[in-house]
Amino acid sequence: MNRWNEMKILRRALLVTTPVGVAIGLYEAWRLAGGLVVLMATQLIVLGLIVGGLVRVARRESAEQAARTTLNARPGLEEKQS
Secondary structure, X not given: OXXXXXXXHHHHHHHHHHHHHHHHHHHHHHHHHOOHHHHHHHHHHHHHHHHHHHXXXXXXXXXXXXXXXXXXXXXXXXXXXO
């Protein structure tokens, strides 16, 4: 098995075990601290939204860069679009 296939398997395992671990952690926090788990869950939601926003911006900028590269590879298209 080459390294790429190992990474594909590990990525899937990580995508499954991380949410399960977070859920177990929230349950244990509820048992230990009661209502403070609401603050923890809120923090997780906010951080998730921040990461999602960063990923969205990075993908949009990457697509814009790819579009610019495509336009620069074909001379004459830029003037027609103006």
